[in-house]
Amino acid sequence: MPIASSVFLFITVCGQKGGVAKTCTSIHLASVWSSKGRDVCVVDADRNRSAIAYGTRGNLPFNIVPVEAAAKATRFADVVITDGQASTEEEELKHLAAGSDLVLLPTVPKARSVELTVELASLLKDLNILHAVLLVKVDIRQKRVAEEARQALNKFDLKVLDGEIPLLSAFDKAENQGSAVSQAVDDKGRSDPRRMSGWSAYCSIAKQIQCLISKHSLDTSKTNSEFPLVA
Numbered sequence: 001m002p003i004a005s006s007v008f009l010f011i012t013v014c015g016q017k018g019g020v021a022k023t024c025t026s027i028h029l030a031s032v033w034s035s036k037g038r039d040v041c042v043v044d045a046d047r048n049r050s051a052i053a054y055g056t057r058g059n060l061p062f063n064i065v066p067v068e069a070a071a072k073a074t075r076f077a078d079v080v081i082t083d084g085q086a087s088t089e090e091e092e093l094k095h096l097a098a099g100s101d102l103v104l105l106p107t108v109p110k111a112r113s114v115e116l117t118v119e120l121a122s123l124l125k126d127l128n129i130l131h132a133v134l135l136v137k138v139d140i141r142q143k144r145v146a147e148e149a150r151q152a153l154n155k156f157d158l159k160v161l162d163g164e165i166p167l168l169s170a171f172d173k174a175e176n177q178g179s180a181v182s183q184a185v186d187d188k189g190r191s192d193p194r195r196m197s198g199w200s201a202y203c204s205i206a207k208q209i210q211c212l213i214s215k216h217s218l219d220t221s222k223t224n225s226e227f228p229l230v231a
């Protein structure tokens, strides 16, 4: 479904665990939309300030600001991505989620990560906030493990985005360089041969997120017009 460029997107990336690629996902979705000419701002809501540290190492073509500076910095952005911290605080999550069109839950294909995602998703469901799971760090030689995680998540009626983000050392290289994975180079300055599979995976996820948000806002406005508020 084509999406008008004037559509505004507010996305929060969060989870209850560290190391599940929240920051990596925030940076890469921002890089994808930025490469399509969108004005993007990443809001770093993690006290560790890892998104800001990532950006400081290189020269990413979008703003990354601490949450305290978000009000002014996001004034002209049409895509705002909040990189949340690993948290179980219901109140904190409620506030982060309230400012988003969609909460994205990166999950690694391991039992504990899946369990924590199910817990978090049930909270978001109660809050009536659109959310979706993204399988990350998937070893392509062990696709079956990812498939099992997907089935486990589906059993809880969770929306799991199609495709997975592959486990690639190119992501680590990109983080060290402060660049997107599409620019990752090895120690000798040669382009990482597998970098583009990581980049395409995030391109496909960005497209799906746009469709999901558009569909959700269409459904919501349809419901509102079917059941107009009576004064």
Ligand SMILES: Nc1ncnc2c1ncn2[C@@H]1O[C@H](COP(=O)(O)OP(=O)(O)O)[C@@H](O)[C@H]1O
Residues within 6 Å of the ligand: 017, 018, 019, 020, 021, 022, 023, 024, 025, 050, 136, 137, 138, 165, 166, 167, 168, 169, 171, 172, 175
């Ligand atoms: N798809 C991936 N493949 C390999 N390494 C990854 C991938 N995504 C993230 N990483 C690495 O995993 C580590 C944790 O990622 P990060 O985004 O900082 O997690 P979080 O923000 O959830 O704590 C980082 O070193 C990052 O470079």
Ligand SMILES: [Mg+2]
Residues within 6 Å of the ligand: 022, 023, 024, 046, 050, 051, 084
């Ligand atoms: Mg992080």
